[in-house]
Amino acid sequence: MLILVTGASGSGKSGFAENTALQFGQCVTYIAAMKPDGADAQKRIDRHRAMRRGKGFHTVERYTDIKNLGIHTPAILECLPNLLANEMFSPEGCGAENAEDEIAEGIRTLAAKCKNLVVVTDEIGSDGAIYDAATERYKKILGSLNRRIARAADEVYEVVCGVQMKIKQEGRSCTY
Amino acid sequence: MIFVTGGAYSGKTEYVKNNFGADKKTVNGLHKIIRNAMANGLDPYDEAGKILDAKPDIVICSEVGSGIVPLDAFEREWRETVGRISCMFAERADSVIRVVCGIGVRLK
Numbered sequence: 442m443l444i445l446v447t448g449a450s451g452s453g454k455s456g457f458a459e460n461t462a463l464q465f466g467q468c469v470t471y472i473a474a475m476k477p478d479g480a481d482a483q484k485r486i487d488r489h490r491a492m493r494r495g496k497g498f499h500t501v502e503r504y505t506d507i508k509n510l511g512i513h514t515p516a517i518l519e520c521l522p523n524l525l526a527n528e529m530f531s532p533e534g535c536g537a538e539n540a541e542d543e544i545a546e547g548i549r550t551l552a553a554k555c556k557n558l559v560v561v562t563d564e565i566g567s568d569g570a571i572y573d574a575a576t577e578r579y580k581k582i583l584g585s586l587n588r589r590i591a592r593a594a595d596e597v598y599e600v601v602c603g604v605q606m607k608i609k610q611e612g613r614s615c616t617y
Numbered sequence: 618m619i620f621v622t623g624g625a626y627s628g629k630t631e632y633v634k635n636n637f638g639a640d641k642k643t644v645n646g647l648h649k650i651i652r653n654a655m656a657n658g659l660d661p662y663d664e665a666g667k668i669l670d671a672k673p674d675i676v677i678c679s680e681v682g683s684g685i686v687p688l689d690a691f692e693r694e695w696r697e698t699v700g701r702i703s704c705m706f707a708e709r710a711d712s713v714i715r716v717v718c719g720i721g722v723r724l725k
Contacts, residue, residue, distance in 0.1 A: 584626020
């Protein structure tokens with residue numbers, strides 16, 4: 442089962458996604474894609490660690506190349522925007538040209554290994570702002586990835602103010 | 618009329634093409650039409666009225682109001698106007714769909 446969870450930052454999607462992943466058993470792997478670059482990132486990482494404490498996750502830090510992760514337990518990938526930024530902009534990433542296909546293939550491969558995978562993404566395209574070319578390209582690729590993963594997913598949720606809305610179930614859109 | 622909203626790159630155009638076919642009278646990018654009208658000193662509400670008078674089957678408009686209020690006066694007014702005109706279209710529409718990750722979520 443592949444589940445995609447989206448929502449604005451601070452919407453409560455991580456908490457919901459974690460609880461969803463925990464339904465798949467005792468042993469769930471938490472794949473953390475955020476690099477501890479700077480105080481802000483470290484603060485966010487610490488907050489997420491505290492939130493996960495006692496929930497029994499096995500945490501794996503992985504910033505790029507999820508395709509070759511050897512995980513055979515249910516897992517949660519947190520999160521797509523970080524993974525994409527790492528693949529596009531960090532030296533060890535695969536670069537902007539290949540990032541979309543690399544990640545889409547990575548998620549497909551990982552979902553097959555894990556059997557049950559929850560992917561957390563972000564809604565970033567509703568602010569009306571026009572950014573520099575590199576950021577616009579990032580936005581475009583993230584939007585495209587979100588659609589590709591949603592298409593492949595069995596279930597898709599959008600979380601708003603901590604309330605989850607199921608927008609796809611059993612492989613079908615459930616609101617139209 | 619079907620009014621379709623959603624963030625940038627959320628898959629609105631693709632959704633419309635896949636679900637309603639290519640033969641519909643579609644206005645794609647209402648937010649851009651509003652922006653161009655404002656940049657050219659035209660009243661965006663008049664332009665919106667003209668679009669409604671032409672009775673399109675489908676109108677697609679990006680959601681642009683979920684960020685920081687821009688410092689720039691033009692950007693601020695554009696954002697607000699897109700929101701107001703979207704409300705106007707949604708009110709007149711038979712159905713309103715918000716696209717999230719390529720999935721059409723029916724709001725009306």
